[in-house]
Amino acid sequence: EPYKEGxxxxxxxxxxxxxxxKVTTINAETTGTLYAKWIEYVPTIAEVRALADDTETKxxxxxxxxxxxxxxxxxxxxxxxxxTLETPNCQVGDKIVAKGVKVMYGGAPEVKSAVIESTExxxxxxxxxxxxxxxxxxxxxxxxxxxxNVQIAGVTIVEYDSxxxxxxxxxxxxxxxxxxxxxxxxxxxxxxxxxxxxxx
Numbered sequence: 167e168p169y170k171e172g173x174x175x176x177x178x179x180x181x182x183x184x185x186x187x188k189v190t191t192i193n194a195e196t197t198g199t200l201y202a203k204w205i206e207y208v209p210t211i212a213e214v215r216a217l218a219d220d221t222e223t224k225x226x227x228x229x230x231x232x233x234x235x236x237x238x239x240x241x242x243x244x245x246x247x248x249x250t251l252e253t254p255n256c257q258v259g260d261k262i263v264a265k266g267v268k269v270m271y272g273g274a275p276e277v278k279s280a281v282i283e284s285t286e287x288x289x290x291x292x293x294x295x296x297x298x299x300x301x302x303x304x305x306x307x308x309x310x311x312x313x314x315n316v317q318i319a320g321v322t323i324v325e326y327d328s329x330x331x332x333x334x335x336x337x338x339x340x341x342x343x344x345x346x347x348x349x350x351x352x353x354x355x356x357x358x359x360x361x362x363x364x365x366x
Contacts, residue, residue, distance in 0.1 A: 173204040174226070188286075208263055212243035215275040217268045225277050226263045228288050229256055230315055231365040233346065237262070237280075238313040238365050240291050245313030245366075247276045254282060261288035274309050293317035293363050299340035302366055311366040319361040326351050334362060 167175045177188040178200040189200055208224045209217075217223055225246060227239030237248040239262065248264050249271075256262050266280030293315035296302060302318075305311050321334035324341065330348045335341045344364060354360065 168202055170202075170204055172207050174206070174208040176203040176205055179203055205263075210243040211239070211241045211246045214268055214277065215244055215246060219269050221268045222265070223268050223277065224263060224265045224283070225268075225280075226261065228291060229258050229260050229262060230290060230313060231346075232256070232258060237264075240314045242291075245311070247271075247274060247313055248280045249276055249278045250280045250282060252281075256282060256285045259288060259290050260285050273307070274312050291315055295319075298336045298338050299334075299342050300336075300338065302342065303340055305366070314366055315363065316366045317361070317363045320359055321362060323349075323354055323356055323358050323360060325356060332360075334360065 180186060180189055180198060180200065182201050184201065184203045208226045211225060211227055214223050214225045225248065227241040227246070229237055230240050230245070231238040232254060235250045235253060237250060237254050237256065239246060239248055248266065262282050263284045264277060264280040264282045266277040269276050269278050271278070294311065296316060296318045299318060299321070302311060302316060318336065321336050323332045324335045325333045330351060331343060331345055332347065332349055333341055333343045344362060347364065
């Protein structure tokens with residue numbers, strides 16, 4: 167993506183007035199001029215997380231998970247929770263731009279009272295791969311991986327709660343509960359080894 171101080175890049179277009187779809191691929195036979203569309207600068211998620219509480223801001227990222235009015239988004243720098251005023255009209259994999267107020271809620275970074283300003287199709291970020299649960303458990307105070315896609319292989323299901331959310335354990339004995347990951351205890355009985363991809 168190109169860089170322009172004080173602005174954020176929205177994409178390449180074949181029309182000078184940015185009509186039509188974005189140009190996302192070109193080949194050896196492509197001819198013509200492409201026009202870069204810019205908008206007011208939208209800070210990275212890491213920059214938003216560093217803001218003082220109660221600061222109005224915009225934020226942009228790809229949607230990893232939606233639960234009611236809670237949208238968990240991620241960009242190349244970090245992840246954050248966006249709590250919207252209305253039921254969101256986006257889906258997992260969309261890139262959104264939202265405007266709201268940065269706060270810390272329950273120790274985690276959040277943009278509350280948010281309104282989604284734009285939505286476009288994108289793709290979910292590849293997960294960060296861990297060999298054990300230890301880094302994720304140690305992250306409970308810093309929230310470095312909060313709202314980001316993570317993956318861990320070869321963990322064992324050790325119990326289920328009343329909603330059939332499993333608790334998994336790694337080879338070192340570290341445990342973590344997988345919320346909103348309802349499994350069938352008959353198909354995945356206690357003692358089963360699984361690979362887990364989830365939003366931290």
